[in-house]
Amino acid sequence: MDAQMNTAPRNLLHAWLLALATVARDKGVLLLLIGAPVLYGFFYPWFYTDEVLTRVPVAVVDMDHTSLSRQITRFADADPRIEVRLVTGSEREAQQALWRGEIEGYAVIPANLKRSVVRGENAVVSIEANGAYALLNKAVQYGFAEAVGTVSAGVEIRKLQASGQSAQQARASRAPVQLQMVALFNPIEGYGSFVVPAVALLILQQTLLMGAALLAGTWVESGAHRAGATTWLGRLLALCTLGWASGLFYFGWIFVLHDYPRGGNPLGALALLACYVPAIAALGSLLGLWFGNRERALQVLLFTTLPIAFMAGFSWPVEALPEPLQWLRWLLPSTSGVQASLRLNQLGAPLVAALPYLCALVALGAVCTAALLWKARPRQA
Amino acid sequence: MNSIVNSFRREARRLAADPWDLAMVTWVPVLGVLVLWWIFSAGLPRHLAVGVVDEDHSSLSRQLVRMLDATPGVQITQHYTNAAEAERALRAVEVYAVVTIPRDFARTVKEGRAAQVTLLHNAQMGTHSGLLQRDVRAAVGTLSAGIEMAARNKRGESAQAVRVSMEPIHTQLVALFNVSSNYEQFLGAALIPALLHILAMTAGAWTVGRELRDRSLGQWLGDTPGAGGILSTAGALLGKLALPWATLTLTGLIALVGITWGRGWHPPGNLWWVAGALALLLAVSLAAGAALAALTRSLRTALSGAGFFAAPAFAFSGVAFPLSGMPGSARAWAEAMPFTHYIRLQIEQLQMGAPLATSVPTMVGLIAATAVLWLVATVGLHLAAQRPATWGGR
Numbered sequence: 001m002d003a004q005m006n007t008a009p010r011n012l013l014h015a016w017l018l019a020l021a022t023v024a025r026d027k028g029v030l031l032l033l034i035g036a037p038v039l040y041g042f043f044y045p046w047f048y049t050d051e052v053l054t055r056v057p058v059a060v061v062d063m064d065h066t067s068l069s070r071q072i073t074r075f076a077d078a079d080p081r082i083e084v085r086l087v088t089g090s091e092r093e094a095q096q097a098l099w100r101g102e103i104e105g106y107a108v109i110p111a112n113l114k115r116s117v118v119r120g121e122n123a124v125v126s127i128e129a130n131g132a133y134a135l136l137n138k139a140v141q142y143g144f145a146e147a148v149g150t151v152s153a154g155v156e157i158r159k160l161q162a163s164g165q166s167a168q169q170a171r172a173s174r175a176p177v178q179l180q181m182v183a184l185f186n187p188i189e190g191y192g193s194f195v196v197p198a199v200a201l202l203i204l205q206q207t208l209l210m211g212a213a214l215l216a217g218t219w220v221e222s223g224a225h226r227a228g229a230t231t232w233l234g235r236l237l238a239l240c241t242l243g244w245a246s247g248l249f250y251f252g253w254i255f256v257l258h259d260y261p262r263g264g265n266p267l268g269a270l271a272l273l274a275c276y277v278p279a280i281a282a283l284g285s286l287l288g289l290w291f292g293n294r295e296r297a298l299q300v301l302l303f304t305t306l307p308i309a310f311m312a313g314f315s316w317p318v319e320a321l322p323e324p325l326q327w328l329r330w331l332l333p334s335t336s337g338v339q340a341s342l343r344l345n346q347l348g349a350p351l352v353a354a355l356p357y358l359c360a361l362v363a364l365g366a367v368c369t370a371a372l373l374w375k376a377r378p379r380q381a
Numbered sequence: 382m383n384s385i386v387n388s389f390r391r392e393a394r395r396l397a398a399d400p401w402d403l404a405m406v407t408w409v410p411v412l413g414v415l416v417l418w419w420i421f422s423a424g425l426p427r428h429l430a431v432g433v434v435d436e437d438h439s440s441l442s443r444q445l446v447r448m449l450d451a452t453p454g455v456q457i458t459q460h461y462t463n464a465a466e467a468e469r470a471l472r473a474v475e476v477y478a479v480v481t482i483p484r485d486f487a488r489t490v491k492e493g494r495a496a497q498v499t500l501l502h503n504a505q506m507g508t509h510s511g512l513l514q515r516d517v518r519a520a521v522g523t524l525s526a527g528i529e530m531a532a533r534n535k536r537g538e539s540a541q542a543v544r545v546s547m548e549p550i551h552t553q554l555v556a557l558f559n560v561s562s563n564y565e566q567f568l569g570a571a572l573i574p575a576l577l578h579i580l581a582m583t584a585g586a587w588t589v590g591r592e593l594r595d596r597s598l599g600q601w602l603g604d605t606p607g608a609g610g611i612l613s614t615a616g617a618l619l620g621k622l623a624l625p626w627a628t629l630t631l632t633g634l635i636a637l638v639g640i641t642w643g644r645g646w647h648p649p650g651n652l653w654w655v656a657g658a659l660a661l662l663l664a665v666s667l668a669a670g671a672a673l674a675a676l677t678r679s680l681r682t683a684l685s686g687a688g689f690f691a692a693p694a695f696a697f698s699g700v701a702f703p704l705s706g707m708p709g710s711a712r713a714w715a716e717a718m719p720f721t722h723y724i725r726l727q728i729e730q731l732q733m734g735a736p737l738a739t740s741v742p743t744m745v746g747l748i749a750a751t752a753v754l755w756l757v758a759t760v761g762l763h764l765a766a767q768r769p770a771t772w773g774g775r
Contacts, residue, residue, distance in 0.1 A: 047715065134567070182501050194504070194507035315508055322422065
């Protein structure tokens with residue numbers, strides 16, 4: 001292998017073929033560049049197959065025991081978001097069910113609710129949801145609020161009608177300004193549809209980064225990293241070939257297979273892959289030169305996925321990042337990659353909207369490639 | 382006993398001689414924890430960019446825009462003249478949402494009919510759109526209530542009577558346990574142990590796998606392989622993992638105390654119990670990494686395995702997306718991961734203030750898992766030690 005690597009390639013095509021042959025013989029690199037992306041393409045979305053939360057288990061603490069409190073319980077049970085698993089007279093019992101994880105929240109209907117409503121006094125149903133889990137909290141609060149709101153509106157409209165207003169007038173005077181919320185691009189507001197398309201770009205980056213660094217580290221061990229520009233460009237091209245293949249696999253098939261929002265601007269998405277993959281390959285090779293050891297790439301890079309994910313600007317708003325991090329995060333290809341992919345694949349924006357990100361990737365790729373060629377230049381004999 | 386001490390000393394010498402290896406169990410974990418904490422230190426995202434299409438141009442519509450802009454989570458950054466322009470801006474993510482106020486908005490309200498305001502939000506950015514839906518709903522609700530209150534006051538109803546008859550049954554939303562929706566306490570506190578979990582499994586795989594890669598297994602376990610017996614191998618493993626366990630646990634405990642008491646947050650539960658569970662989580666992770674290395678006899682494969690199990694552990698732990706929303710098979714996988722159980726215990730103590738009794742099975746489970754994995758790693762190493770021909774795999 002060393003002998004082959006040390007023979008200078010005739011041209012870029014030859015260098016590319018030589019590098020591809022090296023990659024094909026390296027089980028570790030193949031696992032990272034082909035095995036891992038394919039595996040994660042099925043593994044990651046598996047957990048979010050159902051996309052939206054339905055029938056979250058809840059309890060109703062009914063201390064009123066009237067037709068009105070039973071009506072609230074019925075409406076709550078009919079709401080698709082929640083399912084009433086327990087109706088009890090004691091808040092303590094509901095609390096304990098919450099500790100045991102049997103329910104995720106409960107509504108407390110106070111004694112004398114119906115009497116207060118009839119007399120026109122203040123009546124409050126309190127909805128207690130587990131704030132430690134954001135999505136469950138939202139489902140429980142909206143589910144109960146909808147049920148109570150429907151019952152409450154019924155009561156009020158009947159009262160206003162009794163005072164001589166028409167049903168329509170009554171509805172309008174109850175809420176003069178109404179809010180209609182329209183979910184764009186991800187109409188079911190699915191969790192998998194939101195997370196996986198962005199994580200796909202992280203998977204592409206982390207697997208290619210580790211694969212490139214592992215390969216470059218192996219070359220350092222044997223001294224094969226000292227090579228001319230043609231050899232190195234051939235190596236980068238070989239890494240890119242596999243990176244582009246995984247990229248197409250995600251954009252063209254995994255997004256379709258799981259029916260995620262996609263295909264907004266296919267040509268733009270290809271342009272993104274053309275810029276994204278080389279930047280990662282060059283950065284990965286540069287890291288490999290620095291590590292100088294085959295396995296070090298995995299040891300050092302594995303944990304970085306976690307902080308990188310929260311700096312990419314999809315699961316955690318960048319507005320909330322400290323100022324220095326807002327700048328430093330552009331050194332990671334994933335920052336531009338996730339933003340550009342979101343615009344081009346999911347939102348269908350024109351290429352011009354993603355151009356700054358593509359430029360950042362080209363600049364990053366160019367700087368890393370130049371640094372790589374200089375650091376790994378052949379020693380003068 | 383001797384094998385524990387010898388192995389511990391050998392590991393200490395090895396770490397002292399290799400700056401990379403030392404870094405990965407000392408300052409790199411500290412740096413990683415600090416970066417994660419820094420990411421969430423703002424606690425709550427503010428000033429998310431929102432656009433407005435105001436087709437009414439009335440004092441009422443301007444009042445609504447002012448109210449939206451005054452909401453801490455919202456910042457009105459753009460005014461668009463028509464829907465097409467707004468849609469282009471949404472597609473390019475210049476804004477995360479657009480509020481549309483229809484023509485005749487003020488007149489409709491004045492005539493006592495219901496007027497509709499529309500919020501177009503980018504649901505592809507789930508976190509942003511969730512926060513904005515909540516804030517815009519609140520602002521519009523306040524405006525609506527104010528209008529109705531004023532109208533009824535004009536008709537001569539008292540303010541108290543108005544408030545009651547407007548909504549005969551109020552709902553009071555109580556987010557138990559995380560009242561402020563503080564993300565530093567919610568995500569930051571959950572991600573730091575997730576990061577240490579990855580680092581610990583990596584460290585376990587690295588420290589054992591390295592002996593196999595460098596063909597130094599015989600040197601570590603005693604020059605005549607297998608001569609010391611399986612007990613001596615178990616001791617040597619314990620001595621080897623003790624140092625990384627101590628440094629990673631110490632990092633975790635300082636982070637735990639820092640993010641709670643250090644930030645003036647006094648959790649309702651028992652911090653010592655969480656500290657104990659964290660120490661056990663890191664022990665399980667180290668043992669799992671060691672077992673991976675002992676079974677695969679390849680440092681690289683063991684590290685790949687550690688990445689596969691530990692790196693996505695947070696994503697599948699039920700914190701971001703609840704376990705009850707996962708398909709049965711996926712949920713079974715999630716529940717086989719130690720981090721899922723640890724983080725439930727941590728949330729019960731730090732957020733929910735649950736009684737300790739509810740998480741006793743978690744503690745027992747973590748201890749049992751550590752013991753089993755330690756045993757698996759010991760047996761694997763014992764077998765590997767007798768077959769030097771299988772060492773040195775890359």
